[in-house]
Amino acid sequence: MTEKPSLLLQKQEKNTQTRAEHSLRSELTYDQRSFIMNGERVFLNSATIHYFRMPREEWREVLMKAKLAGMNCIDTYFAWNVHEPEEGQWSFEGDHDCGAFLDLCAELGMYVITRPGPFICAEWDFGGFPYWLETKQGIRFRQNNEAYLHYVDLYFDRIIPIIRKRQLSAGGTVILVQVENEYGYLMDDAAASAHMNHLRDSLLQRGIDVPLITCVGGAEGTIEGANFWSGADGHYAKLREKQPDTPKVVTEFWTGWFENWGGPSAIQKTPALLEKRIMEILRAGYTGISYYMFYGGTNFGGYGGRTVGSSDIFMITSYDYDAPLNEYGRVTDKYAVAKTLSYFVHAFGALLMETEEVPAEQIKVRHPQGVSVRGRCKGNEKIWFLESHKDERETFHVTLEEGRTIPVALNPGQIIPILDRIEIAEHVYLTGGTMITGNEVVNGELTLFIAAEAGQRSVVELETDVLNVRGSSIQVLVDHDPVREVYRFDLVHFREPGIIHLEASGVPIRFVVLDKEMMDRTWRIDGGGEPDQLRYAIGFDDVDVSSSGQVTGMISDPNRTIMLLGSWTGGEQTLIGHEFIYGEANDSQSGIPDEHVVELSAAIRHSPFIRPPMPPKLSDSPDLARVTLTAQQGSSSGQPEHFSQYGQDFGYLLYECDFDSSVNGITTLILPDLQDTARIYVNHVEQALVRQVGAAGMQVQANKGKNTLQVLVQHMGRLNFSPYLGESKGLAGSVYIGGSVQDIRRNWHTEQGVVHLDEVNDHHLQEARLLSRTFTLDGMDRAILVGAVSQGLRINGMDVPMEGYQDWFSFDTLDLSLYLRPGEINTLEMPYSRTPLNRLELILYRSENELKDWRMAGTDALLPQQWETYEASNKSGHLQTHGQTADYSGNRSATPVGNGSNGQPVWYRWQFSKSAVPGHYRVNLMLRLTGMSKGTLHLNGHHLGRYWQIGPQEDYKIPVSWLQEENELLLFDEEGRAPERVRLLYDNLSQYPWVVVE
Incomplete structure (x- = not known):
């Protein structure tokens, strides 16, 4: 008697034939359900990975991790500013060889979604635009602007051929190309159509023949996807209404979130929530998920961006993103979630892509209170999604059609798929109320992995005419209902894996029974x-x-x-x-x-256990080079120049000028246009570190007579998302001495009384939503409002234009000078939007008090010139170099400086040897900067990025591939703080051995 092969085995044989034909013929089509590759439906499990956020030597392992997690596709942006850092100077070698990255994806059998921009956001400096683009006369970004599109076309002429040569039609694995990026956040499709259509046509004219996609906003002839973390149903409904005949894909499923200097750790999207959100996506009917990010990587150099929401949301150097793979490429609990659910999709995706949602009125599943159920079906095969609304873990009993009752254990908020009579082989139907993956032939047996929490019981039913249990490594209870020809397996999930060998209708089947940790x-x-x-x-x-x-x-x-x-x-x-x-x-x-x-x-x-390797050790006495701030040898200008005008992409600019003071005491310095952090020095003594930017005012100590002002500005990243892309970095425009800064969050008036905007006031303002506040000029003639304003702002009855601004941005800088009434009371009015506000300041000053005759110096002037030996602090905690310390002027002095600081910028240099690492270990190296202030890191000529010890980042990635046998580590610290607790560490998983598996 000939055995009947499983349906999956037949499918695998077909897949083998399809793969053999792939090099000769590959065609991607689609319908309303899914994409179709060579006539076979394909569920796109896509991992977003950016080649430019890691060394080339790390590409393979990170891509392989995505493949091992069940991903069949890689999604990547292309960063224009990486490939053309200076105008006309193109870079496509080494770490920037994006073509090699696409080739590696193809080598690993991964499809690719390419997103060439030109705008990419990505929390990347300037959204991917090169800094020099800002200098072009009359340019307006992301618009049908002649100057802008001219340079976009030049960029496309370089980047698109790299993609074109790797499309399906050319034998590559690029299957989709994205037009622009999230344009719908700026304007609706009608308003955006001219620009989006131009970019679409630019791709087509350069030979792109795979389907074009968009995300958040569409264009005619493209497939639109949705970007989100939650709300899968709502986004699905909008896509289905807008494009009923295209596949529904999540172009960015936000697995975590970015972090900014001084902000909290972005750990709010927990692994349990990630699992729930993926289940919501599958339940809604999407047939493509792009995990943004799957691996985040690092913002090396100055490439970390800045975003809206406050004045100082600057990206940290790490782009870990709390993603499934961490910054070092290590697997996390989220990786385990993504892997398990991808394996579930691999096992039952063919069915998922053919199903329709079961209308609520047709659901016949009976269940207790505290849970809800939705389902998808194809004929008699159904997948039910049972969701708990309880506040503790509980086992619920659910009755399916024909009175079949099974237990389902759920954590609070969890969603579990119930497989209901899924045909896994000819005349063999599976029903189960726990996570089941696999469902493919492994070594001649149809193998299913059945997983639940350790100690949990689960029930799996097989409906078949004949079943034999051929052997089992665990105790198993099997009940047989001969009327329904159902065999019911009562399973217990131990920490030790168990295997049950069966034969159903002549098909060998293997159950692998695991607890959740073993499934992970x-x-x-x-x-x-x-x-x-x-x-x-x-x-x-x-x-x-x-x-x-x-x-x-x-x-x-x-x-x-x-x-x-x-x-x-x-x-x-x-x-x-x-x-x-x-x-x-x-x-x-x-x-x-x-x-x-x-x-x-x-x-x-x-x-x-095997003794783990030890990380390299930094010497206790690094070399030290003091930086004496001076722009005397730099260029002179009547006005300060910003970074692009100066011709510098990142790093530091030092601005210097002289001013006279009639008194010895405190005065106020006004910076009307500052988009980066800045240290303020008067007479070589630091006065302030400016963090909240846009516009700023601060008190400084001046001497009677001549004073020297210095402003040291670090480029902290351009806006990566905003209608105001292309802000001037550094000091832009005039600077003034004298004036005032008023915090005006309090004492706003409504019909109901006084409201303080630094308090939570939502419940007070449901009816009276118009706020008003008065101020006087006190002899000033200029005014700037900076902070969380709202649309509809008026001053003295006149509307203040705020083109492109949205209330959820929470930050703007507005020059109110043209609306002022000198010598009178001035009135501000604005609609209520939100509370509490973290900043709303009114800055007043006189135009006649402008500072002039500026001198400037760039990063080159801050480079180390003369090294000396650093000695650890003495018992009083003061730094010493050859028995002497430094004062704030940078002169060597016998007077110690407290708080472990040199009181001026300092370079530190360490030489260290690479540690020997046994072959059965894989280490990841990081630098911990305890006690330092703010600055930059450099290893063997590689710029490792910015650092700032205000959190949330504590450790900084040192790529092992950038190490040499002998290494040089440079650290520039703005305050010159003592480096005595700076050390190299291996990550926790470096201590465990790797073995060859054969």
């Missing part, structure tokens, strides 16, 4: 797409596959069970972790190269 450590290795090479590795914390196909795995617990399923060299195996690590069972199967066996055996004698 389950890895699918596709063996190049050949079904007979498919393998699973269970029990490893992390897995990698080299370019030669060698599989390695990391084990953190030597007592954990390791299980290998599929076509491994040594066959299917079940071992204990220490047998892999130490080779106790059989050194030839331990996965450890022979040359390490003696070393490991010696380690065992002294430790229950």
